[in-house]
Amino acid sequence: MLEMKTIVVSTLVWVLLLRTTAFSDQSFIFNGFRGANLSLSGLAEITSDDGLLRLTNTTTQHKGHAFYPTPIRFEKSSSFSTTFVFSILSEYPDLSSHGIAFALSPTTDLPGSLPSQFLGLFNNTNNGNSSNHVVAVELDTILSTEFDDIDDNHVGIDVNDLRSASSTTAGYFIDDGGFRNLSLRSGEPMQLWVEYDGTDMRLNVTLFPVGAPKPEVPLLSKTIELSKFVLKDTYVGFSSSTGSIITSHYILGWSFKMNGKAEDLDLSELPSLPRIGPKDKPRLLTVGLPVILSAVVFTAVMISGIMLWRRYKYAELLEDWELECGPRRFSYKDLYQATKGFRERGIIGTGGFGRVYKGVLQNDQREVAIKRVSHESRQGLREFLAEIASIGHLRHRNIAQLLGYCRRKGELLLVYDYMSNGSLDKFLFDKNKQTVLNWRQRFHIVKGVASGLLYLHEGWEQLVIHRDIKSSNVLLDGEMNGRLGDFGLSRLYNHGTDPQTTNVAGTLGYIAPELPMTGRNTVATDVFAFGAFLLEVACGRRPIESSDEVMNLVDWVMDHWRKGAVMETVDARLGSDDFVAEEVELVIKLGLLCTHGVPHSRPNMRQVMQFLDRDIELPDFSMDYMNGGVPEHDRGFDDFFMSTSSEQAFFWSKNRCSLERSLM
Numbered sequence: 001m002l003e004m005k006t007i008v009v010s011t012l013v014w015v016l017l018l019r020t021t022a023f024s025d026q027s028f029i030f031n032g033f034r035g036a037n038l039s040l041s042g043l044a045e046i047t048s049d050d051g052l053l054r055l056t057n058t059t060t061q062h063k064g065h066a067f068y069p070t071p072i073r074f075e076k077s078s079s080f081s082t083t084f085v086f087s088i089l090s091e092y093p094d095l096s097s098h099g100i101a102f103a104l105s106p107t108t109d110l111p112g113s114l115p116s117q118f119l120g121l122f123n124n125t126n127n128g129n130s131s132n133h134v135v136a137v138e139l140d141t142i143l144s145t146e147f148d149d150i151d152d153n154h155v156g157i158d159v160n161d162l163r164s165a166s167s168t169t170a171g172y173f174i175d176d177g178g179f180r181n182l183s184l185r186s187g188e189p190m191q192l193w194v195e196y197d198g199t200d201m202r203l204n205v206t207l208f209p210v211g212a213p214k215p216e217v218p219l220l221s222k223t224i225e226l227s228k229f230v231l232k233d234t235y236v237g238f239s240s241s242t243g244s245i246i247t248s249h250y251i252l253g254w255s256f257k258m259n260g261k262a263e264d265l266d267l268s269e270l271p272s273l274p275r276i277g278p279k280d281k282p283r284l285l286t287v288g289l290p291v292i293l294s295a296v297v298f299t300a301v302m303i304s305g306i307m308l309w310r311r312y313k314y315a316e317l318l319e320d321w322e323l324e325c326g327p328r329r330f331s332y333k334d335l336y337q338a339t340k341g342f343r344e345r346g347i348i349g350t351g352g353f354g355r356v357y358k359g360v361l362q363n364d365q366r367e368v369a370i371k372r373v374s375h376e377s378r379q380g381l382r383e384f385l386a387e388i389a390s391i392g393h394l395r396h397r398n399i400a401q402l403l404g405y406c407r408r409k410g411e412l413l414l415v416y417d418y419m420s421n422g423s424l425d426k427f428l429f430d431k432n433k434q435t436v437l438n439w440r441q442r443f444h445i446v447k448g449v450a451s452g453l454l455y456l457h458e459g460w461e462q463l464v465i466h467r468d469i470k471s472s473n474v475l476l477d478g479e480m481n482g483r484l485g486d487f488g489l490s491r492l493y494n495h496g497t498d499p500q501t502t503n504v505a506g507t508l509g510y511i512a513p514e515l516p517m518t519g520r521n522t523v524a525t526d527v528f529a530f531g532a533f534l535l536e537v538a539c540g541r542r543p544i545e546s547s548d549e550v551m552n553l554v555d556w557v558m559d560h561w562r563k564g565a566v567m568e569t570v571d572a573r574l575g576s577d578d579f580v581a582e583e584v585e586l587v588i589k590l591g592l593l594c595t596h597g598v599p600h601s602r603p604n605m606r607q608v609m610q611f612l613d614r615d616i617e618l619p620d621f622s623m624d625y626m627n628g629g630v631p632e633h634d635r636g637f638d639d640f641f642m643s644t645s646s647e648q649a650f651f652w653s654k655n656r657c658s659l660e661r662s663l664m
């Protein structure tokens with residue numbers, strides 16, 4: 001019987017002991033909160049993906065609570081120890097919403113409490129009332145003057161009241177006695193220890209950066225008899241609140257133990273914080289996505305802008321008939337690159353039609369002269385293009401090779417072989433030019449140009465009228481060969497739709513007298529201009545010297561010829577060294593013959609060549625002949641000077657293209 005009693009008693013004692021130890025040893029640890037059984041209210045949640053305890057999300061003016069679901073037994077001499085890692089991630093680095101409080105509370109949701117500066121702990125009626133039974137350690141990031149806060153980055157001990165019983169700027173003491181500030185809202189994870197010793201009734205609070213050793217000296221140390229304030233069964237957990245600034249409050253891990261030291265957190269097991277900030281996903285949507293989108297849009301706009309600009313920059317005009325005409329078309333882009341963007345430095349001359357640029361074709365490194373001709377008339381242009389399409393096929397050593405063309409809105413680009421010595425007029429008239437052409441060179445050039453013009457008139461399948469022979473259109477290659485350039489270009493300025501009634505073309509002083517009346521460019525008008533050119537070369541004078549007395553070169557030489565003093569007209573700069581008087585006289589006389597007032601009386605280019613080569617002696621034509629009569633000594637001369645007026649200039653037409661292709 002007695003034994004029975006002892007068994008019952010000992011069982012009771014054991015059960016009681018078990019009960020007390022069960023309470024006194026209460027402890028838990030959360031290295032991350034995945035699957036943790038916590039009592040959550042308000043905004044608080046455990047993030048499903050990484051197991052963070054998020055007390056508040058980005059909703060402003062709200063609170064969140066997370067408490068251990070079962071209360072702890074807090075008796076008169078109870079001690080506790082707890083530690084947790086937290087992070088306050090704010091939209092702005094220097095501002096944040098309120099903060100986090102570790103709390104001993106009679107409830108898990110603190111009903112009636114307010115967010116913002118009340119930290120979800122109290123409201124304005126119960127703040128400071130001892131019937132709250134709340135003791136908290138606040139991590140406050142806002143200076144609330146109504147609660148006598150010391151600053152906007154402090155740690156405080158709150159007993160039923162947001163007016164902290166004790167508070168200090170966040171930071172930690174290092175072991176040599178120094179102090180380091182910490183910014184609670186830095187977003188960096190930090191660790192806090194809250195330790196209470198029930199025997200000497202001291203509450204210590206220690207803050208330090210995660211990973212650092214726990215400082216020896218606590219940040220706050222307050223003597224307080226907690227059992228007088230908190231309930232016997234009290235919940236432990238966190239309260240947090242947001243104000244008007246978007247902030248998230250995170251707890252990464254938490255360890256708690258009654259009557260003993262809390263187990264250390266395993267930092268390696270703690271979940272990592274969202275990378276961008278507290279508003280990871282929202283930020284991705286509200287900031288990241290627009291940034292990415294605008295970057296994409298910006299790039300797209302840039303690329304299409306560049307493409308449009310390139311299209312505009314390299315824009316060309318191309319019509320069906322040009323495709324038919326075929327092959328001699330350059331892309332504007334190629335010409336643009338060849339001239340390095342048509343820069344000023346590349347200009348080698350300016351003529352009546354526009355600027356001439358030097359360029360190097362990218363594909364074959366060929367040096368070219370590119371003439372930019374502005375045009376507005378489509379009609380003349382069409383004929384001209386048809387003509388150059390075929391002119392491109394002309395090959396002669398005394399013709400400046402037209403390599404091709406390119407057409408854009410309002411302008412035409414003509415690509416020629418580059419002539420390194422420029423145009424003849426510079427040598428004849430440019431006072432700055434040091435080199436004076438000697439007679440041998442001049443005669444060589446004259447013969448070359450004559451042969452080039454003969455080729456145009458007779459050497460090819462079809463007659464080509466040059467229309468603008470003059471010294472500035474005679475280009476000199478590296479070996480000082482004269483080459484005719486610019487043929488047909490004057491056509492551009494003949495806007496008449498009927499090619500048979502073209503307007504006067506050419507340059508004053510080179511225009512045959514019948515041209516203004518007939519308005520027709522013929523072989524004979526070309527010969528007239530060539531005659532003026534001969535006189536130009538021999539006399540070293542422009543066909544019309546505008547300086548002093550306005551004198552037509554042809555008339556001036558004719559006057560001298562009549563006086564029998566033709567040799568007085570010879571260019572004074574011609575030295576006597578290789579001066580061949582017979583040749584000079586021949587050239588001058590031939591010049592006069594070619595500029596005969598009556599077209600029928602001018603020689604043709606084949607005869608001109610024969611005279612220059614001295615295959616035929618120049619007839620000793622009389623004054624009468626030059627005045628419009630027939631040659632006295634040679635009746636057959638008239639047959640020589642076969643009529644050219646009936647020969648109309650060949651006008652390339654659209655039909656020419658098909659002919660052209662059959663020739664190729």
Ligand SMILES: Nc1ncnc2c1ncn2[C@@H]1O[C@H](COP(=O)(O)OP(=O)(O)OP(=O)(O)O)[C@@H](O)[C@H]1O
Nearest residue numbers: 349350351352353356369416417418419422423472
């Ligand atoms: N193929 C070329 N190679 C080298 N230089 C050239 C070439 N074509 C033209 N030039 C230079 O550009 C200058 C201007 O040429 P352009 O033919 O446009 O004018 P112009 O013959 O003086 O007058 P117009 O245009 O009335 O015939 C020439 O004087 C010459 O110096």
Ligand SMILES: *[C@@H]1O[C@H](CO)[C@@H](O)[C@H](O)[C@H]1NC(C)=O
Nearest residue numbers: 036037038039068069070071
């Ligand atoms: C969480 O803890 C409470 C209190 O101990 C208990 O009633 C509840 O069943 C637990 N929930 C889970 C999912 O474990």
Ligand SMILES: *[C@@H]1O[C@H](CO)[C@@H](O)[C@H](O)[C@H]1NC(C)=O
Nearest residue numbers: 042043044045057058059282
């Ligand atoms: C914050 O959490 C609350 C409660 O879970 C939810 O209703 C709200 O939509 C969340 N806000 C944001 C911005 O995620």
Ligand SMILES: *[C@@H]1O[C@H](CO)[C@@H](O)[C@H](O)[C@H]1NC(C)=O
Nearest residue numbers: 110111112113122123125126
């Ligand atoms: C303040 O909080 C207390 C206790 O939670 C509650 O009873 C009271 O209604 C609240 N007062 C206001 C004004 O919300």
Ligand SMILES: *[C@@H]1O[C@H](CO)[C@@H](O)[C@H](O)[C@H]1NC(C)=O
Nearest residue numbers: 125126127128129130131132
């Ligand atoms: C404290 O709160 C209790 C209960 O809510 C109330 O009866 C009492 O009057 C309050 N005391 C003060 C000083 O406000």
Ligand SMILES: *[C@@H]1O[C@H](CO)[C@@H](O)[C@H](O)[C@H]1NC(C)=O
Nearest residue numbers: 151153169171179180181182
């Ligand atoms: C730490 O913070 C306090 C309060 O804001 C300030 O007065 C002090 O200068 C700071 N110390 C350092 C080292 O930044």
Ligand SMILES: *[C@@H]1O[C@H](CO)[C@@H](O)[C@H](O)[C@H]1NC(C)=O
Nearest residue numbers: 195196197202204217218221
């Ligand atoms: C609190 O800090 C003081 C002074 O650093 C120390 O003597 C005491 O042991 C600490 N108490 C606890 C419970 O950590």
